[in-house]
Amino acid sequence: MRTVLVTGPGGAGRTTVAAATALAAARRGRRTLLLTADGIPGFPDGTEPTEVTDGLWSARIDSGGHFREELLALQDQASVVLDLLGGNRLDGEELTELPGSTELALLHTLRRATEGDWSRRGHELLVVDLPPLREALALLALPEQLRRYLRRLLPPERQAARALRPMLAQLAGVPMPAQWLYEAAARRDAELAAVQALIEDRSTTLRLVAEPGPAAEEALRTARTGLALHGLRVDTLAVNRVLPRHSADPWFAELAAQQEKTVDRWYEEWVPGAALCEVPHLGRDPRGLDDLARLFEGDGPASEPDARSPGRADDPWWIESPGAPDGLGGLLPGTRIVTAPPTGDGDPVLVWCLPLPGAVKKDLQLVRRGDELLLTVGPFHRIVPLESGLRRCTVSGAALTDGVLRVRFTPDPGLWPRTD
Numbered sequence: 001m002r003t004v005l006v007t008g009p010g011g012a013g014r015t016t017v018a019a020a021t022a023l024a025a026a027r028r029g030r031r032t033l034l035l036t037a038d039g040i041p042g043f044p045d046g047t048e049p050t051e052v053t054d055g056l057w058s059a060r061i062d063s064g065g066h067f068r069e070e071l072l073a074l075q076d077q078a079s080v081v082l083d084l085l086g087g088n089r090l091d092g093e094e095l096t097e098l099p100g101s102t103e104l105a106l107l108h109t110l111r112r113a114t115e116g117d118w119s120r121r122g123h124e125l126l127v128v129d130l131p132p133l134r135e136a137l138a139l140l141a142l143p144e145q146l147r148r149y150l151r152r153l154l155p156p157e158r159q160a161a162r163a164l165r166p167m168l169a170q171l172a173g174v175p176m177p178a179q180w181l182y183e184a185a186a187r188r189d190a191e192l193a194a195v196q197a198l199i200e201d202r203s204t205t206l207r208l209v210a211e212p213g214p215a216a217e218e219a220l221r222t223a224r225t226g227l228a229l230h231g232l233r234v235d236t237l238a239v240n241r242v243l244p245r246h247s248a249d250p251w252f253a254e255l256a257a258q259q260e261k262t263v264d265r266w267y268e269e270w271v272p273g274a275a276l277c278e279v280p281h282l283g284r285d286p287r288g289l290d291d292l293a294r295l296f297e298g299d300g301p302a303s304e305p306d307a308r309s310p311g312r313a314d315d316p317w318w319i320e321s322p323g324a325p326d327g328l329g330g331l332l333p334g335t336r337i338v339t340a341p342p343t344g345d346g347d348p349v350l351v352w353c354l355p356l357p358g359a360v361k362k363d364l365q366l367v368r369r370g371d372e373l374l375l376t377v378g379p380f381h382r383i384v385p386l387e388s389g390l391r392r393c394t395v396s397g398a399a400l401t402d403g404v405l406r407v408r409f410t411p412d413p414g415l416w417p418r419t420d
Contacts, residue, residue, distance in 0.1 A: 008209030
């Protein structure tokens with residue numbers, strides 16, 4: 001199943017474009033499911049997939065209901081501990097949704113659409129209306145981060161010693177973690193792994209929505225760095241609410257001219273890496289399916305990514321290797337080997353490269369800790385596990401040049417013995 005994730009700066013009309021994208025795909029003969037947390041005029045309001053028109057279904061994401069269900073289920077699983085502590089259980093009616101529950105509900109709904117009960121409905125295209133751009137990037141990075149937290153806090157290998165827990169509890173004088181905790185962690189890890197696989201799938205792309213103007217320019221410029229850091233690919237930049245050009249009204253013409261300048265710069269920055277689609281301003285907010293269909297008449301974005309944007313790469317990193325030890329290429333799957341300038345002393349050096357368009361040196365922080373690389377670029381942060389070959393090396397330098405971060409690794413002689 002092909003997946004299109006729609007986001008953009010707040011107020012840019014991403015929900016409208018997501019709905020128009022889904023409708024356009026359905027009218028091209030694709031069985032399409034639209035997921036959104038917001039109401040759309042002319043669409044049903046149910047939380048289960050409901051048919052909107054031929055070939056198009058939609059479902060609302062109920063974050064409040066999901067929050068109550070999850071908390072009550074956790075309360076039931078921890079009933080023994082709660083009874084031991086003398087705690088009073090909470091009723092569903094008294095639970096108030098907490099910040100962050102919307103993101104978790106969206107991840108849960110994505111899993112249902114891809115590997116849960118909804119996946120058997122035979123949808124060919126999944127269109128997801130994400131939160132605003134900054135929050136969306138954090139959301140898409142969340143499955144990878146949460147899985148790392150679970151592995152650190154509750155390592156799966158600890159479950160092998162569960163038969164010893166009663167004896168260990170007596171020796172330590174404190175209760176050992178209950179088996180249900182490890183089982184719950186394993187279930188959560190499996191759910192997060194399914195969502196992470198969806199996000200990283202080559203058939204999953206982002207569709208950015210922006211209304212041309214200075215604020216949107218700055219937001220997209222910053223977002224490009226975050227997109228590159230997490231290996232996310234954009235298939236289309238939908239320029240929304242484009243005004244008619246060459247108006248006789250001076251005030252109106254000035255606004256249109258400002259939009260045109262912004263669009264011209266976006267053509268230079270985003271094409272050919274992504275397609276650029278101009279969505280006309282209807283003069284009012286879209287109402288119903290007919291207005292949504294008008295938005296993408298003619299050259300509107302297709303349900304498939306532009307031919308110049310084949311989807312997310314397996315990994316955005318690649319290796320420059322003038323003298324890599326034998327066999328390293330096989331230890332680094334998903335990378336491409338290119339020629340790097342020879343070093344002065346002739347020692348083999350590996351250069352791990354990551355494109356970071358828009359990044360500046362003063363906002364870049366890089367730390368190696370064990371087998372991981374901690375990378376911060378402005379407001380974005382990612383912890384990258386090193387490939388097995390690079391774990392045998394030491395970091396000997398890093399530089400940001402022409403929008404590409406290059407991290408130099410020198411093989412440890414003890415781990416990469418010389419053959420000459």
